[in-house]
Amino acid sequence: MKMKQNLIAGAIALSAMAGFSVPAAHAEVSAAVGAANMYYWRGLDLGNGDAQIWGDLKVSGSGAYAGIWAGSGDAAMGQEYDLYAGYGNSVGDFKFDISVWSYSYPKPAEDGEPLSPGDLVEVVGMIGYGPIAFTYYENVEGADDYNYMTLAATFSSFTIKYGVHEDDLAHVDLTYAYNDKLSFTVGKVVDDVDGAYNDEAKFVVGFALPIE
Numbered sequence: 001m002k003m004k005q006n007l008i009a010g011a012i013a014l015s016a017m018a019g020f021s022v023p024a025a026h027a028e029v030s031a032a033v034g035a036a037n038m039y040y041w042r043g044l045d046l047g048n049g050d051a052q053i054w055g056d057l058k059v060s061g062s063g064a065y066a067g068i069w070a071g072s073g074d075a076a077m078g079q080e081y082d083l084y085a086g087y088g089n090s091v092g093d094f095k096f097d098i099s100v101w102s103y104s105y106p107k108p109a110e111d112g113e114p115l116s117p118g119d120l121v122e123v124v125g126m127i128g129y130g131p132i133a134f135t136y137y138e139n140v141e142g143a144d145d146y147n148y149m150t151l152a153a154t155f156s157s158f159t160i161k162y163g164v165h166e167d168d169l170a171h172v173d174l175t176y177a178y179n180d181k182l183s184f185t186v187g188k189v190v191d192d193v194d195g196a197y198n199d200e201a202k203f204v205v206g207f208a209l210p211i212e
Contacts, residue, residue: 026061033206043163043171043189047073063089078109097126101122168193181208
């Protein structure tokens with residue numbers, strides 16, 4: 001219980017640092033754990049075939065949110081935890097979300113310096129209308145001139161997504177959400193300018209379980 005309270009306190013502190021406030025009277029705390037057969041990240045398998053487990057703890061209210069996500073499975077960087085804060089809302093069919101993410105790797109699996117909170121930071125913005133959503137990721141600390149963007153369309157239980165890394169790597173994902181706990185994704189690199197990535201199709205099975 002003490003650990004959970006500390007995590008919640010850290011999430012609230014991150015929200016305040018990012019300039020968002022979560023009114024105490026309306027705050028909700030949610031948590032989930034999950035697993036997948038690989039660490040599938042933006043078209044790439046970061047775990048070289050190893051499975052991934054993860055957990056998420058979030059406090060939210062009135063559109064603002066903040067939390068901590070932790071996961072395994074990154075073959076190069078080792079275990080990871082991410083702090084995030086953001087705000088999202090919708091008006092009719094129009095929706096938007098903006099958030100700040102700090103990625104931390106205390107003990108990289110390969111030679112390299114550990115990354116602490118604030119060392120690697122992204123700003124993420126999303127706008128959408130109806131089933132269509134465009135998301136843009138811009139690194140603001142720790143990686144020079146890196147950006148990533150996606151265009152996704154969701155129809156019933158199916159989502160198709162096109163993602164581009166800095167104009168030199170693109171992938172397409174097709175995801176079927178069986179329910180809110182189980183999903184299946186087929187992803188494939190469709191454009192690799194440098195020829196440095198595995199362009200074989202990847203099949204990902206993901207499972208998420210809310211903690212109540």
